[in-house]
Amino acid sequence: METRVRSFFLNDAGDIPNNPDLPVILYQGVFEDNLNIQAQFEQHNWTGTWTGDVYDYHHYHTNTHEVLGVTSGKATVLLGGDGGERLDLKAGDVVVLPAGTGHRKMESTEDFAVVGAYPNGSTPNLQKNDPGVRAQALSQIKNVPLPETDPVYGESGPLLEKWAK
Template identity: 60%
Template sequence: MNSNISSFQFKDDGEIPNNAKLPVVVYAGVFADNPNDIEPVFNRNGWTNSWVNGVFDYHHYHTNTHEVLGINSGTAVVLIGGEQGEQLELKTGDVIVLPAGTGHKRLKQSPDFSVVGAYPDGKSPNLKKRDPDVRAESLSEIANVSVPDTDPVFGSDGPLLHQWKAAAN
C-alpha cells in the first residue's frame, strides 16, 4: 500500500468547530489497486461500525468520534472544514481521516461515487449541523475524544498516530 500523505489543519470558523489540535489526514491512492480492501482493512485495524454509502451534501460533523472515509468507487469534491475550508477532490482508493469536530460536505460527485466510513472502536457517531447554540457543548465533547489506538489503514504504527499523538501534546 503506497500512499501520498497530506494533512490539513482547520480552525474553528464560528459555525463548524473543527478540531483545535488534530489535523485531517489524507492518504491519496492508498487503495487505488484494491478498493475492495478498504472496509476489511479498516475493520481489521479496529475502525468498525462501517457502512457504505455517500457523503451528505450539507455541512455536518461528529463531536463524539473520529471518522475515516475510504473512496471505493468514483470521485467526489468534498468541502472540509466549513465554508472557508479546503475543497478536496477524492477518487477511488483515497482515504481521508476526519478528527472529531471536522466539518465535511459533498459538493459534487460522479454517478458511481461510493464511500466506506468507519469509526475507531466501532463508536456510533452523532450528527451535528452548523448551530451556534450547541457550540460550547460541541467543543467540550470534541476535547474529550482521545487519539485512537490504531491507524485505520496502517494499524498500530501508522502515520496518523505519529501526527495525532504529536499534535495532541
C-alpha cells in the first residue's frame, strides 16, 4: 500500500477557530497492519491514547494537538466547521489535527474505530462552537507547543517539516 501525505490549512470558521499557523496533515494508507498504530504513536511520545469513535458534533481542543489513526472501517469526517473539508478515511489512515481544528464524524461504517493520542500525553479540553470563548481559545491555541516528534515517523517525518516555525 502506498502512503500519500497531504497537508492543508483550514480557514477560521468564526465559531470554530481552526489553526492559522499549522496545517492538518493526512497520511493515507500509512499503516497496513492497523494493530500497530497505538504502539507507534506511543513509541513516538504521542500518548494518552484512547480507542473508539469520533464525536458526531463539531468540537476542537485549544490546549493540545491530536492524532487520529483509523484502525477499522471507513468514515467521512468534516474538518474545520460546516464550510470545511470533508475527508474520507479508511483503515490505515492517520490524520494530525493542530490545536483548534474543528472535527466531526458525518457518517461511518459500523466497524469504524480510531485510536487517538496527544503529544507528550497532554489531556485535551473539549470545546464546542461557542463564539463566547473565541478570544480565549485563539490565545490558548497560539501557546500550544510544537510536538517534538512525528506521531508516525518519530524523529523525522512530514509533521516536523510542515510544522517547522
